[in-house]
Amino acid sequence: METNTQHDLSALLSRYESVFVLTDEQVANSCLPVFSNQPSMANAKKLVLPAGEQHKNIQTVQRIWDWLQAEHATRHSVLINLGGGVICDMGGFAAATYMRGMHFINIPTTLLAMVDAGQGGKTGIDYGTPVIKNGIGVFAEADATIYEPQLLQSLPAEQILSGYAEMLKHGLLQGEQAFYELLEQDLREVSKPAFGEKIRQSVAFKMAIVEQDPTDKGLRQILNLGHTVGHAIEALLLDESKVESRKSKAESQQPIAKPHGYCVMYGLVAEAYLSHMLCGLDASVVSRLSRFMLENYGAAPITCKDHDALIELMQHDKKNKEQGTITCTLLKSIGQPVTGQSVTPQQIREALEYLCNL
Template sequence: MNSIASGSYEVYLEELAEAAINQHIKVKDYSKVFVLVDENTKQHCLPKLQKIVGPVVDEILEIPSGEENKTIQTCTTVWRNLSDYGGDRQSLLINLGGGVLTDLGGFVASTFKRGIDFINIPTTLLSMVDASIGGKTGVDFGSLKNQIGVINQPQMVLIFPDMLKTLDARQITSGFAEMLKHGLIKSSEYWDSLKTVDDYTHADYIRKSIAIKNDVVMEDPTEKGIRKILNFGHTLGHAIESYFLKNPEKSALLHGEAIAIGMILEGYLSHELKGLSMLSLEDIKTTFLQHFEKVDFSEEDVKIIVDLLKHDKKNTHGNINFVLLQDIGAAILDVKVPTPLFEKAFAYYNQ
C-alpha cells in the first residue's frame, strides 16, 4: 500500500506520489503553480521535484531555513511575493521542506486570498511522520511556538523517502523522536520494534508512523479530544525548545531533541500521577538517551522553562494540561500536574 486516506486528502508514497501530483495538477488546471523552498531544499530537493512535474512550475519562492524564521514577518514576504507574481484564488502553493516550511507555507496558503490550494512535500523525517500530516499550520509568536495558525488540510501530502539522503544524522534522529512518540501513545509493539531497528528511515516505518498519526487525526480533526495524545512530550518539550532558541547563552535544540527530553520528563510525571511503572519509565529514559545527547539544566533554567508553560497553546482556563501515560501505548488526556513535580521531573532527568 503506497497511499493513506486522510479525509479530504491522501498521503502518497514513492512512485504513487509522482503519479498523484501530475494527475492532480493536470485536472485542476491551476492559474499559477508556486513552489516554496528554503536554501537547503532549493539546492537538494527542488531538482527532483522539477524532474517529476516538468515545466508546470511558474515561480520559486525562497525563505530562510530555521525555526527563528517561522514568523509573521516571513509570511508577509511570501504573501507579497505571491501577489507580485500574479497569484490568485486559483493558484497552487507546493511546500517543499521540513516542518517549519510546511507549517508556514500551509498558513500562508490558507490565508492568501482567503485560501488557496496547497500541497505538502516534506523533506525531513520529522515533517514526513509528523508536521506535514493533520492540517496544522501556523507560525511562532516571539519565543512562543505555534501561537498563530489555523487547521486546514492540504490537497495531498507526497512522501519521497530518498530525499532523506540529503540530511545529516542529527536531523534524521530528530524525526525519530516523533516516531518513538507514536509507539508510546498508541502501540507498545511499534515502540518495541523501533527500539531495535537499524534503519528507521525505511518506507515501512515511515508509513506506520503516518498511519498512527492519521488514525488519531481522522478521529478528531480539530483537536477537541483524542488528538491531544499527539502532544505527549510537547508541553515541556516546546517550553524547552523555546527557551533554548531564544537564550543566546544556549545552543538551540532541534524540535525532536527538545521533545525527547519532554517525553522523559512527562514519563516521570506519568509515573508519579498515573501509575506508569518504574520499569517502563526507565525503558523510556534509556531509549531516548541512547539516541539523544543529555542536556544539563540548572535550577534557573528549570524555573524559566516552567514559567514558559503558562503560554502553552493547549492550556484552558488558566490550567496547564498534560498528556500522560498509564502504560506504554496507553495515553491519558488533560492531566493537571502539581507545580512541585516539575522540579522532581528535571531532577530525575538530570540524575
C-alpha cells in the same frame, strides 16, 4: 486528503491552472533536483526563502503573497510546499489566506515534517512581542501530502533524530509493538526506502486521531505527550540568558538551542517518569526510554538550577486547567494515554530531577 508518491505527481498537478513551488535555500539545493524529471514541477514558478525558524514570520508571508500576486496565482493554482515544518506551516498559512484560500500540497523533506507538520491541518507563523510560536494561524488541510523517503538522504543526523522523537511519541501512544520496534531500529536505515513503511504507519496513526478531532478540542490532545516539559525546555534553551548553568561559563560554549524533537525526547522521558509516579506506567518503560535518549540524544542540557524557570514556563501554558497546577498528557501503559492530568509543581520538579540526574 490523500497521500501520493512521486509517480502520481504529474497527474495530480494537471488538475490545477498553474503550479507554484515554495522552498528554502537548503532544500532547493538538496531536494529540488529529485523532481527534475517532473516537467510540471520543474517548470513551475519558484520562490526560494532563507532557511530557519527565524524566518517563519509575517514579513516572509507578505513576501509570499506579493510573489503569488505578481505571478498571477489564482484560487485555481496550487502552491507546493517543499521543505521542513517551517515551509509547510508558513506556506500552508500563506496559501490558506491568499484570495481566501488557494490549493496547496505539502512535500515534507524532514522526518519531523513527514510524520508531523506535513499533515493534520495546522498552519501558521510565529508572532508577537515576545514572539509566540505559532501565534497566528488557521486550520487548513493540504489537498495532498507526498512522501518521498529518498528526500531524507541529505538530511543531517541531528534533524533525523529530531523527527524520530515524534515517531517515538506516536509509538508510545500506539502500542507496545510499534514502540519497541522503534527502539530497536537502526537509525542509519531511516532514509532507506524500507523505512518508508514505518513513516507511513506513524502518519496513519496521527491522522486517525486528527480525523476524530480536527480542531484540537479533545482526543487530539494525546498528541501533546512529551510536549508540556518539552516545550518549556525548548523555550528555555532558546533564551540562553535564562539558562542558569550557562551564566558562569557562557563565553566558552556553543549555542545550546536544540531542534524541537530533541526537546520532545527530554520531555518524553520526564513525562514517562510522571506517568510512572501518577498513572502506574511500568518502570521498565521509563528506563528503556531513558537509555535510548542517552545513547542517541545525550543528556538534557539543563541542571537543577533551571528547574524554577522551567516550572514557571509550564505554569504559563495556556493548556492548564487549574491555577497552580500543570496539565499534561500521561500514560497508564504503552498505548493507553490519559489527557488533562493535573500535575503539581513539586511532582514536575521530581521528574526534572530524574531527567537531570541521568
